Amino acid sequence: MPISLNLGLTHAPLYVGLLMGLVILLAVIVSLMRMVKRIYLGDGGDKQMQKAIRRHMNSLEHATVFCVLLVVFELAGGPKGAIDWIGGAAVVLRVLHAVGFGRWRRLTMPTMVVAYSLEAFLCGWVLLLGWQHLHG
DSSP: OOOOOSSSOSSHHHHHHHHHHHHHHHHHHHHHHHHHHTOOSSOTTOHHHHHHHHHHHHHHHHHHHHHHHHHHHHHTTOOHHHHHHHHHHHHHHHHHHHHHTTTOHHHHHHHHHHHHHHHHHHHHHHHHHHHHHHHO
16 A cells, blocks of 8 residues: 655655665765775775765765755656656666766766756756746
8 A cells, every 4th residue: 555645746755765775875885895994984095985985975965956856846746757757867877877986987977967967957847847836
């Protein structure tokens, strides 16, 4: 039996869960690396640790933006198909960026450009919906 949030959120929670799951997975990787390398504060000057920390923080920064925008978009009446398309793309982009981060610049740079573009596009759409609700 589906859980009813009584907010009209039917699609965004899936993508919020997937994106935050990725962030949690990357946090666990950093924690495990800290234990193995015995680096309990900062990065200890270790390049591998620096990349893992940066990978986690980068995902946290961008996943949070996507999650907030997706929820607001759905609450504002954004089309469910668009939520699925944008949410799915956000998840794929974040995974590809995390995998390529610090390894394959050819993968990291394009995913970064597409992610920024998708964030800006969704932000613009949210602004448009907000404007329409105020002046419609």
